[in-house]
Amino acid sequence: MNIIEAKNLTKTYRRFLKPEGLRGSIKSLWRREYIQKDAVSSLNLSVAEGELIGLIGPNGAGKTTLTKMFTGIIAPTSGELSVLGYYPNDLKNEFKQQYAVVMGQKSQLFFELTANDTLHLFKEIYGLSESTFRETKDYFTNLFQVRHLMDVQVRTLSLGERMKMELIVALLHNPRILFLDEPTIGLDAIASRQIRTFLRQVNRERGTTILLTSHYMEDIKALCPRCVVINHGKKIYDGSTETLFENYQQNKRISATFPQPPTDLSLPDGAQIIEQTPYKLVFQTPKESVASVLTDLMQHNPADISVEEEEIGALVERIYEENKTV
Amino acid sequence: MLAQHKKNIRVIKELIRLRFQKIMLFRLSFFGPFFVDGSLFAVQLLVFRAVYANVDRIGSWGRGEMILYIGSFSLLNAVSMVICFFGLNSIPYKIKNGDMDLYLTKPVSPLLRFTFEQVNPGSIPLILMSLCIIAYGAATAEHSIKTAQIAAYIFWLAVMEILYFEMEVIIRALTFFFVTDARLSQLEEAGIDLCMKLPGIAFYGIYKVIFYGLLPYGIMATLPVQSLVGEMSLPLACFGLLVLAVFTALTAVLWKTGIRHYNSASS
Numbered sequence: 001m002n003i004i005e006a007k008n009l010t011k012t013y014r015r016f017l018k019p020e021g022l023r024g025s026i027k028s029l030w031r032r033e034y035i036q037k038d039a040v041s042s043l044n045l046s047v048a049e050g051e052l053i054g055l056i057g058p059n060g061a062g063k064t065t066l067t068k069m070f071t072g073i074i075a076p077t078s079g080e081l082s083v084l085g086y087y088p089n090d091l092k093n094e095f096k097q098q099y100a101v102v103m104g105q106k107s108q109l110f111f112e113l114t115a116n117d118t119l120h121l122f123k124e125i126y127g128l129s130e131s132t133f134r135e136t137k138d139y140f141t142n143l144f145q146v147r148h149l150m151d152v153q154v155r156t157l158s159l160g161e162r163m164k165m166e167l168i169v170a171l172l173h174n175p176r177i178l179f180l181d182e183p184t185i186g187l188d189a190i191a192s193r194q195i196r197t198f199l200r201q202v203n204r205e206r207g208t209t210i211l212l213t214s215h216y217m218e219d220i221k222a223l224c225p226r227c228v229v230i231n232h233g234k235k236i237y238d239g240s241t242e243t244l245f246e247n248y249q250q251n252k253r254i255s256a257t258f259p260q261p262p263t264d265l266s267l268p269d270g271a272q273i274i275e276q277t278p279y280k281l282v283f284q285t286p287k288e289s290v291a292s293v294l295t296d297l298m299q300h301n302p303a304d305i306s307v308e309e310e311e312i313g314a315l316v317e318r319i320y321e322e323n324k325t326v
Numbered sequence: 327m328l329a330q331h332k333k334n335i336r337v338i339k340e341l342i343r344l345r346f347q348k349i350m351l352f353r354l355s356f357f358g359p360f361f362v363d364g365s366l367f368a369v370q371l372l373v374f375r376a377v378y379a380n381v382d383r384i385g386s387w388g389r390g391e392m393i394l395y396i397g398s399f400s401l402l403n404a405v406s407m408v409i410c411f412f413g414l415n416s417i418p419y420k421i422k423n424g425d426m427d428l429y430l431t432k433p434v435s436p437l438l439r440f441t442f443e444q445v446n447p448g449s450i451p452l453i454l455m456s457l458c459i460i461a462y463g464a465a466t467a468e469h470s471i472k473t474a475q476i477a478a479y480i481f482w483l484a485v486m487e488i489l490y491f492e493m494e495v496i497i498r499a500l501t502f503f504f505v506t507d508a509r510l511s512q513l514e515e516a517g518i519d520l521c522m523k524l525p526g527i528a529f530y531g532i533y534k535v536i537f538y539g540l541l542p543y544g545i546m547a548t549l550p551v552q553s554l555v556g557e558m559s560l561p562l563a564c565f566g567l568l569v570l571a572v573f574t575a576l577t578a579v580l581w582k583t584g585i586r587h588y589n590s591a592s593s
Contacts, residue, residue: 013589068427068590071430071431072430073427073430073431073588074588074589074590075586089586093330093434097433099431100431101428101431106424106425106427106428108428110348112351113344113347113348113351120344121341121344123340124333124336124340125337125432125433125434127433
């Protein structure tokens with residue numbers, strides 16, 4: 001059963017074109033020019049209940065705008081939209097009772113108070129009984145292993161701990177859909193991995209549909225069997241995440257730091273240096289050569305090595321090049 | 327409907343509880359406003375004393391009625407300061423920087439949250455001082471005051487407190503439509519400042535149109551005092567209720583349209 005259905009969904013913003021200089025500003029007091037910007041353009045999307053779907057695209061692609069339309073924060077300019085059988089921008093309480101949203105750059109926690117204090121407010125906002133509240137809170141504090149942090153001022157928590165609290169607050173009322181907008185933004189690798197593990201567990205154990213917006217390829221690859229790529233507001237890929245990486249990912253990004261500057265370090269054909277200092281080397285290399293490159297690097301006794309996915313921009317470019325628009 | 331009201335009351339209680347916990351974390355933020363608001367109130371009284379030192383009457387009102395007027399306006403202002411002023415005042419900022427997003431996604435009215443999430447106990451002494459002034463004014467007023475008039479006075483105070491709240495919402499909700507509020511909040515401050523010193527019965531002509539109909543601060547304390555001293559007429563009562571009805575409808579339309587008009591902010 002599909003719980004999100006979007007047909008020809010479009011969101012257009014009007015932008016004021018300010019003429020240059022004081023003369024232009026005076027002129028614009030009487031006559032203004034506007035340009036239309038399609039943040040989302042004729043987008044079709046169906047999401048089934050229980051899915052964990054990734055929404056990826058470079059900055060300004062329209063991911064956040066799409067999430068805001070799904071949650072009713074903003075109204076679409078045109079097209080049809082149904083989420084859980086509701087038109088989101090009607091902002092009906094019965095609809096809002098069934099979903100949750102976590103925005104990586106906006107917090108719903110009271111910074112000066114504790115996470116427990118915020119949870120009590122949300123208990124009343126969602127009209128939860130004392131027993132449901134206790135049961136759900138215990139489940140998530142155990143799952144996230146944050147029981148000892150519940151009575152600590154939020155402002156003193158680390159970014160990773162704070163994000164766990166955001167997720168507990170969002171999941172307190174057992175939503176059917178969880179919208180996540182860049183939940184791992186700014187988090188280190190360990191915290192990101194923990195968040196991903198919890199999300200997978202919540203999706204599996206509670207059947208929560210998760211729509212994850214991110215421009216971190218690691219998030220999508222680790223979590224989402226299906227992903228949608230959007231660019232300039234248009235959907236350019238909708239399908240298996242594995243296939244996406246198989247077909248369009250050509251390189252990996254390797255970062256290595258050394259206690260001593262390495263000598264005689266050679267890179268394979270096709271490798272491209274991104275950053276190089278005596279103690280640090282960041283480069284991109286074809287994914288087939290990663291194993292041999294790592295073997296070579298290990299011979300230079302590196303202090304640290306990390307292998308990351310290619311940036312989303314490169315994938316988007318390749319999808320365009322091969323003209324595989326959906 | 328009843329369940330929704332019960333839920334709203336529980337949310338209000340929790341918001342107030344959280345607010346108290348928050349301001350009690352910092353002793354200065356808890357005790358400071360008592361001193362600041364008390365000082366501001368004393369300044370207002372001094373201004374009033376200077377203005378009315380050489381004025382014995384305004385229309386049919388003597389000094390006692392004027393004291394009642396000052397006390398009533400101060401009470402309206404103080405109740406707003408305690409309950410909703412600081413929360414409502416944050417609306418333009420939350421609209422501009424996109425903080426409104428998270429309010430819209432929760433199954434409780436955003437306006438209810440704004441109204442009660444920044445209650446200010448520091449202004450409670452202002453309510454007590456205003457009540458003292460009203461009692462003093464009632465004792466020195468030339469008109470005799472009966473029980474029914476006191477009941478009518480309380481009714482009109484409640485009506486005007488709602489109107490006061492609506493004016494605050496209307497001015498701040500304009501941010502939904504315009505990036506700036508065109509300094510309308512300064513117009514609000516000036517209107518309150520003027521009408522705190524001068525009762526509505528002192529206005530004539532265009533000033534009466536402005537302060538009775540467009541920025542109805544002129545009637546806010548005038549009508550309650552008129553009902554208390556027995557000067558309330560049926561047309562005046564109907565006018566007061568009509569103004570409330572018009573501004574209630576305007577607030578509802580502006581707020582609902584504003585929310586639909588909201589475009590968030592780029593992340």
